[in-house]
Amino acid sequence: MITSYFRPRTLDEALALAARADAVVLGGGTGVNAQPGRAPVVAVDLQALDLDGIRADAGRLRLGATTRLQSIVDSGHVPEVLRELARLEAPSTIRNAATVGGTIGMADPESPLLTGLLAFGARVGLARVGSNAEHPLDAVLDDRHLLQGSIITSVTVPMGGRAAAHGTARTPMDAPIVMVVACRDADGTVRIAASGVASRPVLVDPQRLGELAPPADFRGSSAYRAHLAAVLTARALASLGGGEPA
Numbered sequence: 001m002i003t004s005y006f007r008p009r010t011l012d013e014a015l016a017l018a019a020r021a022d023a024v025v026l027g028g029g030t031g032v033n034a035q036p037g038r039a040p041v042v043a044v045d046l047q048a049l050d051l052d053g054i055r056a057d058a059g060r061l062r063l064g065a066t067t068r069l070q071s072i073v074d075s076g077h078v079p080e081v082l083r084e085l086a087r088l089e090a091p092s093t094i095r096n097a098a099t100v101g102g103t104i105g106m107a108d109p110e111s112p113l114l115t116g117l118l119a120f121g122a123r124v125g126l127a128r129v130g131s132n133a134e135h136p137l138d139a140v141l142d143d144r145h146l147l148q149g150s151i152i153t154s155v156t157v158p159m160g161g162r163a164a165a166h167g168t169a170r171t172p173m174d175a176p177i178v179m180v181v182a183c184r185d186a187d188g189t190v191r192i193a194a195s196g197v198a199s200r201p202v203l204v205d206p207q208r209l210g211e212l213a214p215p216a217d218f219r220g221s222s223a224y225r226a227h228l229a230a231v232l233t234a235r236a237l238a239s240l241g242g243g244e245p246a
């Protein structure tokens with residue numbers, strides 16, 4: 001239950017508010033409002049901070065934390081694969097409010113965009129009172145304490161590589177049961193990320209897929225998901241061969 005609402009105009013002001021134990025940072029608010037809790041919280045709305053915008057510079061793409069998912073879909077700077085994964089994230093009504101920072105904050109286990117950002121080797125800019133740091137997205141998803149009292153300011157990915165995404169879902173617009181995204185950087189580094197095989201999107205080693213123990217649900221058993229992970233990884237790697245950048 002939101003008992004107070006703040007819309008700070010500077011990052012310092014926002015960080016001081018976010019450091020409170022009862023603070024909840026608001027990006028688009030679509031996740032926070034969909035899961036209201038009973039405890040009283042103070043909402044710290046980031047929309048006046050000018051943290052949005054997409055910039056391609058020196059071989060890197062920088063997404064401001066409050067960039068809307070629909071802006072990613074519409075951007076000519078964003079690699080085609082990431083644009084499509086942002087489109088798959090949620091319906092257009094939600095995409096026009098939801099932000100990339102909030103998507104990281106939610107850490108949905110089946111998030112297509114997070115899976116793509118992991119494969120692209122995304123780094124997350126995190127600010128807290130007195131410090132600014134960049135962390136690999138994988139570390140932010142792994143250690144949720146990093147977000148306590150912090151504000152995500154940006155997400156940065158390297159440009160100029162190739163990427164491919166393959167997923168299996170019950171319908172084209174349904175959340176994928178398993179999604180695999182493979183990315184080869186301009187320097188030849190290959191990263192593969194998968195959703196639907198663990199409690200969050202994870203980086204996977206194609207040689208060690210047999211060690212995965214995916215969760216089961218009504219859409220697929222653990223064995224079915226493990227099989228999908230192997231098939232979709234092979235397809236994604238095959239798609240990386242030759243051709244135009246992603």
Ligand SMILES: Cc1cc2nc3c(=O)[nH]c(=O)nc-3n(C[C@H](O)[C@H](O)[C@H](O)COP(=O)(O)OP(=O)(O)OC[C@H]3O[C@@H](n4cnc5c(N)ncnc54)[C@H](O)[C@@H]3O)c2cc1C
Binds near residue numbers: 028089099100
């Ligand atoms: C109808 C509906 C359908 C949805 N469908 C999907 C779906 O298919 N897939 C999916 O993954 N999600 C879905 N969601 C959940 C949610 O909309 C998305 O996860 C969305 O991307 C969250 O973005 P947001 O900016 O609205 O986050 P918010 O609600 O603003 O925030 C989400 C979390 O992140 C934190 N946070 C936000 N911004 C920052 C920041 N800059 N720094 C630090 N912490 C921050 C918040 O404190 C909160 O814990 C759906 C929600 C609704 C209502």
